[in-house]
Amino acid sequence: MSAPASSSLDLTLYLVTSSDNLSPGSTVESTVEAAIKGGVTVVQLREKQLPTREFLKRAIALRDICHSASPKVSFIVNDRIDIALASGADGVHLGQEDMPIETARNLLGPNAIIGISTNTIIEAIQAVTQKATYIGIGTCWPTSTKVISDHKIIGPRGVKKIRDELFKQGFTIPAVTIGGVKTSNLCRTLHGCTSTLSHSSVGKLDGVAVVSAIMSSSQPQIAARQFRELIDEYHCTLVHKNQKFYPERLLLEGKGPYIDYITSLIGVDRSPPHHQLIHHITNTVVQNDCANLTLALKCSPIMSSNSEEVEELVEAVPGCLILNLGTLEQPQIEAMKIAGRAANRINKPIVCDPVGVGASRYRKKITNQILNDVQVSIIKGNQGEIATLAEESGATTCGVDTMGFLPDPGRVVRDLARKERCIVAMTGPIDYVSDGVYIAKLENGVGMLSSITGSGCMTGSAIGCFAALTKLKGESACPQLAFTNPTMINSDLFAATIAGISSLNIAAELAVTRSTVNGPVSLRAALIDELYHLTESKIKSMIKISLVTTD
Template sequence: MDVDYSLYLVTDRSLLPGKPYLESLEDTAALPSVTVVQLREKHADTAEFLRIAQETKALTDKYNVPLIINDRVDIACAVKARGVHLGQSDLPIAVARTLLPAGTIIGISCNSVEEVRRARDAGADYVGLGAVWDTQTKTLTNPPVGVRGLGAMLHELDGTNVRAVAIGGIKSSNLARLLRGAVSETNHRLDGVAVVSDIVASLDPGSAARRLRTIFDASKKIDIPTSFASSQEEILDGALALSDAIRKSRPIVHQITNVVVANQSANMTLALGASPIMATAPEEMSDLSKISGALLVNIGTLVNSTLDGMLKGGFFANSFKKPVVLDPVGLGASSFRKGSLHKLLDTWQPTVIKGNAGELAALVNSQEATGRGVDSVGGFMNPAEVVRAMANKERCVIVLSGKTDYVSDGHRVVAIDNGHPLLGAITGSGCMLGSCIAAFCAAANASAIDEQNPSQLTRGGDFLAAAVGGILTLTVASELAAKRDDVHGMGTFLPALIDEVSNLRPEVIRQFAKVTRLE
């Protein structure tokens, strides 16, 4: 039997909410949602484990769901289970093979790339990767690997028949983020997810399983869109159309941003025709996500109190399918920023990541460019390929800001050569660019609603065109502002810049736009 690992249920009788074990399991296994059941009994003696295994095997056979036994090869043999799941300290795979009937599936838990490599070479049929997040159902001996840590582990399985199942803290509220982010650079994805408490502890385990399976099945359709405008002129048309859309719809743009520039970011948002709300309290995030068109998260003046708001803000924005623009300001400046950013990216999916060369280099651990505080030092040899590769890895639009701005969604790459040197001379120009991109993303999102796909983390607008529109608006306005008679330097440039953004119209942007579609 070819096993489908899509929704892999791991039992835990201690979590049952007053419902008998077999009744709860039948409510789940009777449905087509659960594809594998693993019986895990950490505290039962052999006689009790055997009795429960026999009862479980009879029930799973009734519904044609394969049964995997955790740890105990002897119990798996006794009940003729479909497979056994081993830990790193259990019997070696080679020894287990000699004890089990031919064709028995063997899976093993892996917490690192090296453990995956050993499991692959030892002939494992599948690997359990994790824990992805902290979990209450098992005492962890190693720290969680996080969503982004799974990619390198999956890469080790390229070209093999070894299946991969993620485990640890997985539930319906974070499953879409997991499935979107757990992808190797070669597009190797998970074959399934193992779930414990979200099903077992539910008063309605059947509905919980259905909800998880629906999200998993929908995730198979997730990829970077390829149906959007492709030519240079079409991308520009799409970007300029969003400029008008912002002024017509006046979306609310929620910004958790750098306190140094919060005022000018808010004014820039107003100049675009959108409405800013600058709020950081974690308690507000659910309500604000419902009414906002987009969220901007800027880590420029990061502290623990705002980090909690950022975590929840992005989570709820994903839940309500609102785009999230992430600005990793000064990422390479401290380990606190790096650690915090990884927490954010393990919790929610960004729609756009915008940064200078130093910030993006810190994100991918590249030595090509570095940061000095919030400033970038150096650049990439091939920036177009860097943004394309990052977009594919992070599954979002990447914006590399600089003298030439580069934008990619993994398929298309655009270079923009607008802007005036005064723009880089004032405080917060990059932060204001994040505000511009977020406003354009709000307009793009509103124009492309798809409520039928519950796994989508945003509704699927052309966010590359949105990023291009945001960049062009700010950079063309900077050129116009610098030419004004009342601008004599940095101090007079900023208010003139806001004025020019407020007065800027699509036909003027088109006249000055220097946009190149790169192959």
């Protein structure tokens, strides 16, 4: 068998063939050849109905296509060790009910690639101990290529859980995820499956396995290239840091330089062609206030939860998408998923406000659905909401309000940021923001804000405005290193979240000094006015920010 050493295996874009639903005029061979030109790095031949002689003929043809590519593409056969041996394939991929790995290794030789499908942590650990070359973890998403029981569709969170447990037990093995992977869910797949227990490059997903999204495409080379571009962006975000403004400067140089950057966001040019559209899919209580706040920050609001248009709106104008879960009717839920996937596809920042997530089992279920389907950039919630998402005791929700308190809120937001791979903000008398590494403590604000219905939702709108402005500022300053994937944790969205929360709270502090403010209703109007007149110098002179440490 002409298998390469497993160290040369590149799992980045793993194509699993299917002769079902090929594009008219296409063959498996022509589709694979085109897909390799688009960036496929591994090909697995999977045929369940083909007679042995035809199966072998196809395997030899695909082996020749893969091995003649530059760079050489690994060729693997699904299940059939006899076909792998006879065709000179590089290895096999086994299922849980197929031949044991040890037996396959004895037949194929020490250098053969042997992968195995896994669905549970026990199966993954067994694969490591039996010396599999790699594992395929799934099923990640619902798929039409196989009949899969619902309990076996584990989602990105399920894949991540398996990978985290492997790292926790000291195991490392290359891994791809498979099942329903498309460009529309690829961003969430990559980031959602990344282990947060590893602080090195091994925490990243090694690749994704794709079937119908490429095999059924009329332009498989273009389809494969689209996958590769998104995957390559993901890899770049894992190694690229905007060191100039990273939060560690708060520790090394004091507050000055970092606060200068945060306050500069309010001065970013928002005039055409830099207009920023803040698309809200939000609850019916706060739409007017959130729209007025967005206008006060010189951005443009639109409130639409119509699933017929949300995808077009997301793609139309630069800006930010805000998913506010206060009103959970089925059409709105579907619109959030459609809009969120569209935003992931074009790398638009997404703010998620899980309003009242702990108030009912239904709210918790829907919030988990959204977070599993969409890679959000920022999660903003009160103590009860964040505690619910983090599965922490201490603080709970009563309706949309917080009951109790968290003894170590900084740790909670940091750990949730690591888990969800996004910025997390916890609002309250003291606000905490974390990117999974650093924790910022913000101490501006007035108690009367809690008496305004929707003040928390307005905070989400403010964060959304600054998330859009931060991306705009980054692209304007350095187009060649534009922040191509804001759904990944990065320092600028950390700064945007701080800027959004601090701006609202500073505006509230200014508003209460007005003689006309004597209660929540007058504060609401004055708050919008003060946001409209907010300047860099006001923020710089009033912001109260520090970094905190926790175990």
